[in-house]
Amino acid sequence: MxxxxxxxxxxxxxxxxxxxxxxxxxxxxxxxxxxxxxxxxxxxxxxxxxxxxxxxxxxxxxxxxxxxxxxxxxxxxxxxxxxxxxxxxxxxxxxxxxxxxxxxxxxxxxxxxxxxxxxxxxxxxxxxxxxxxxxxxxxxxxxxxRYRLIAEHINDAIVLTDLEGRLVFANGRAEVITGYTAQELTGLLVFNLLTPEGSREAQERLVAAASGGEPAAVLEAPLRRKDGSLVWIEANMASVRSEGRVVGRLGVLRDISERKRAEQKVRLQASALDAAASGIVITDREGTIIWANPGFTSITGYSLDEVTGQTSRVLKSGHHDAAFYQSLWETILAGQTWRGEIINRRKDGALYPEEQTITPVRDEQGEITHFIAIKEDTTERKRLQEHLTQSEKLAAMGQLLASVAHELNNPLSVLTGHAALLKSASDQKVADRAVKMIHAAERCARIVRNFLTLARQRPPERTRVDLNQVVRDALELVAYPIRVDNIELGLELSERLPRLTADGHQLHQVVINLLTNAQQALREAPTPRRIT
CATH class of the missing domain: 3.40.50.2300 (Response regulator)
Structure with missing residues (x-):
């Protein structure tokens, strides 16, 4: 011892x-x-x-x-x-x-x-x-x-397959995800749980692993549950080796159906943003652009690559003063939505009106991290509004002129009737004056008719038109103000002009515009001044 x-x-x-x-x-x-x-x-x-x-x-x-x-x-x-x-x-x-x-x-x-x-x-x-x-x-x-407790209580499914793809082990979470019991899963080919596309990919990876290769570890595929419903899974696979030889595959499966639904929702939202006609811009808190949709490019002419990393000042037109932008920033930094109209400048230098809504985006702590701006080019809408306003003014003028014409036509008719009686008087001087009175009354009547034609809203109408008569009617309408400006009018018409097929009212307006423009151009010219 x-x-x-x-x-x-x-x-x-x-x-x-x-x-x-x-x-x-x-x-x-x-x-x-x-x-x-x-x-x-x-x-x-x-x-x-x-x-x-x-x-x-x-x-x-x-x-x-x-x-x-x-x-x-x-x-x-x-x-x-x-x-x-x-x-x-x-x-x-x-x-x-x-x-x-x-x-x-x-x-x-x-x-x-x-x-x-x-x-x-x-x-x-x-x-x-x-x-x-x-x-x-x-x-x-x-x-x-410990491993048994982990395998049974982990929130992921754990499965083990042989080299033929048959399940030899499945934990409790695998039962929940697949709907099969562990006993039903044992011996089942894992490929039978996948859709055809997922099954082909899984078989290819198993063959590669059995041959000593290193296939991609992660597989995302739909899995068909026992009740026939589909769930999306993410499988992280690894080879199991014994004495240096691959003997099976160990997989950790996670239900990613919720993530796939969220990804689909994000894709739909992204598609909607890309398809929106309005320009949509996302900036950080400092106003630096981090994303813009195609609608923004259509409005401004700038591509996403050109504006990423820049601020919205790239669109600044100089039309607004510093107080305007200060008020805008104070509003959105206070967490409020700003709405208003801005005159911006396109990439080609053209100015355009834009209705804009800027909304702050907050994080989980309630801090403002980004801004989303929705832009709408209002150029066409403003043009249509102006056209509508002008149309409404012309309609009102037409109503006014119709009322005036009614009031003038009655006394003109009385005047013409009495002048006709005087025309047959025995005193030649009285008869001559009566003729002049008739001509003057008829001229007043024509002026009234021309005003009505000018103001009346009517669709285009093509008829046979005497161009000489159109010129005479237009000249009669504007002759007085032209003569007041001390401008001489000369009328030289060819009697051999053929009749035209055109809209007489539009031609009448064209001639009036030409005469009016000529009158304005000659006002500052030295005398003698003449329009022929």
Missing amino acids: AGADGVLGARETQSARLLIIDDDVGMRETIGDVLQAKGYSIDRATRGADGLARLQRAACDAAIVDIKLPDISGVDLLQSLRTACPDLEVIFITGYASLPTALQAINGDAFAYLIKPFEMDHLLATLNKALDRQRLARALRESEE
């Missing part, structure tokens, strides 16, 4: 509890004293029944048992000891060595079989190995239990 103090000096303090069962008092006490000196907690028994009772009262880590006991064979006692303490390590000692007994002890799952007398170093070394195996076994059980 010499040298016992030198065995495994690193193990000065032991926490293991040991049971020594031996009817030899000297051996029992000696072993107990040595082990106790090494820091072990020691319990002793002289008989098998006594040792079993002590073990049942307090579990031990290892037992040193004499095979030949007064009441029971140590080999027969082994099973009872293991029942009382399943992870107990047992070392048999005996002074009556025989091969059958040794084989019986080892087959009974004893850790070791020592023959008396033995070196205490040998016993200590054997004991330490037994306790190391016990700690390893306990650690393995704890590790297995």
